[in-house]
Amino acid sequence: MELTLRPWAMRDANELRPLLDDPEVRTWTRALAPRDWIRSQAVEGRHGFAVVRDGALAGHVALKMPRPFEWEIGYWIAAHARRQGLASWAVDEATRWGFAEFAMSEVALIHNVDNLGSCGVARRCGYLLAEELPPSAGYPLPGHRHVRTLA
Numbered sequence: 001m002e003l004t005l006r007p008w009a010m011r012d013a014n015e016l017r018p019l020l021d022d023p024e025v026r027t028w029t030r031a032l033a034p035r036d037w038i039r040s041q042a043v044e045g046r047h048g049f050a051v052v053r054d055g056a057l058a059g060h061v062a063l064k065m066p067r068p069f070e071w072e073i074g075y076w077i078a079a080h081a082r083r084q085g086l087a088s089w090a091v092d093e094a095t096r097w098g099f100a101e102f103a104m105s106e107v108a109l110i111h112n113v114d115n116l117g118s119c120g121v122a123r124r125c126g127y128l129l130a131e132e133l134p135p136s137a138g139y140p141l142p143g144h145r146h147v148r149t150l151a
Contacts, residue, residue, distance in 0.1 A: 003086065005049040005061065005093055008038045012050060015057045019078045028076055047098070051090045053081060061090040063098045063107070071098065071107045075121075087117070088124040095125060099150050106149045112141040122146035 041048025127146035
């Protein structure tokens, strides 16, 4: 199995459409046409990457800076590729890249408390549970904030 991360490209739009239509992915992404969604990944303070397995799109991972000097990582995996270790691989790769590329001392991974899969991804990637968050905009349930620091 060959796994790669690469920047999103307009040529991904047709293959991306069914992935964005997945109800699980739709829960956590903006409802945009594929080309608009791809454009949204190349804005200042955001570094979005396609997760590619054996030449086919399998997911997405992004490092983003929602506030100055505060970094977060987010991801989603296509239904056909879930529960196969791709999320952990992608989060770890993007985190290592971010630490090497930018002057950041920590990265946060935030998810709803009932998302046990994301808790597992965080643990496997060296993100420690830092705090429980109250519900807020975009997170209707309490959340977990995991943090990985530069070693």
